[in-house]
Amino acid sequence: MIDLTLIGIGTGNPQHLTLQAVEALNAQDLILIPNKGAGKDDLAGLRQAICAEAIRGHGQTGDAPRIVEFDLPVRDEATQDYRQRVDDWxxxxxxxWWQTITAQLPEGGAVGFLVWGDPSLYDSTMRIADRLKTRAxxxxxxxxxxxxxQALTAAHAIPINTINGPFTxxxxxxxxxxxxxxxxxxxxxxxxGACSFQSLAADGVEIWWTAYAGMENEISISGPLAEVADRIxxxxxxxxxxxxxxxxxxxxRRD
Incomplete structure (x- = not known):
């Protein structure tokens, strides 16, 4: 039996953790952290730092949670079909995941996975977790x-929608x-990754852009799209x- 907990950790700021997330981190026997390789290893480092700050308890086995990094496989971009590339990945x-979990917890236990932002929003961790249900x-x-x-709108101090206005x-x-x-x-x-706002007619469009939202190195730019697109x-x-x-x-947002 494996208790798998997907824990939304916000956007890299340890203060983004909810009390529920802190409690969940402390209840794990094993915490898995993906490493995307050279040049992106500070993402794993941020997760490690969050764990170091938040974990102070013990998992179901009575020991402090073990933190194990694994190398994230590279998505094969040679396959023409996008959905097939994603499914294979x-x-x-x-x-x-399965190899790491069974090696670390051969008798089962509580496994936590730190998810950037929220697990429900443009994240596939739940879909990957579903694949394990055929094995155990x-x-x-x-x-x-x-x-x-949330971090974006907070950075610019703006509401996400106009009064009674829809958003996508x-x-x-x-x-x-x-x-x-x-x-x-x-x-x-x-x-x-392609600054796709370039494909739009810029007249009458405002943009609020943020990189590394919520982190110490956060960068924000806003203004009329026609004026700030090149700077972004x-x-x-x-x-x-x-x-x-x-x-x-x-x-x-359109005028």
């Missing part, structure tokens, strides 16, 4: 966390392929070169 991750009896528990959307949360890929969602006054764009692109490129990785998010 999730299968590979699930296999590594898995009890899945999910602890919600502060999202990058989407991805850069969808924005490029489908354009501005017809039903929304406001669009929040995640998972955009340049700032984003420099930040990624400096850190080896970047997480950013932005909100677009």
């Amino acid at each position: 999730h299968d590979a991750i699930a296999e590594i 009896e898995i009890a899945l528990r999910v602890i919600p966390g502060i999202t990058s959307i 949360i989407t991805t850069g890929r969808q924005l490029r392929d489908a354009g501005w969602p017809a039903s929304a006054d406001t669009v929040v764009v995640m998972l955009d 692109i340049e700032t984003r490129a420099k930040a990624r070169a400096d850190h080896g990785w970047i997480m950013d998010i932005y909100l677009l």
Whole structure:
């Protein structure tokens, strides 16, 4: 029997942890931390720092939770079909989870996985966890966390919607392929490595952009899209070169 807890940890700031998340971290026997490789290992370091600050208890086995890093497999970009690439990648991750869990907890126990932001929002950890249910009896528990959307609107001190106005949360890929969602006054764009706001007509559009939302090195730029788009692109490129990785998010609103 494996008790698997997916713990939303916010956007990298230890103060984003809820009391429920802290309690869950302290209740684990094993905590898994993915390592994305050279240049992105500070993401694993942030998770380690969160654990060091929050963990002070013992898991079900009576020992302090063990923290084990695993190498995250690289997604194969050679396959043409996007969904197939993602499914194959999730299968590979699930296999590594299974190997690590059974090696560390051969008799079962409580396993925690720290999820950036919230496990429900553009995150596949729950889908990966479902793959383990074919191998063992898995009890899945999910602890919600502060999202990058909340960190973005807090950084700019803005509400996410206009009065009684609809908004849409989407991805850069969808924005490029489908354009501005017809039903929304406001669009929040995640998972955009291509600055897809460049595909829109900029007139009458405001943008609020933040990278490393909620972290010490947070960067925020806002203004009319036509005026600040180039600055965002340049700032984003420099930040990624400096850190080896970047997480950013932005909100677009039409007049």
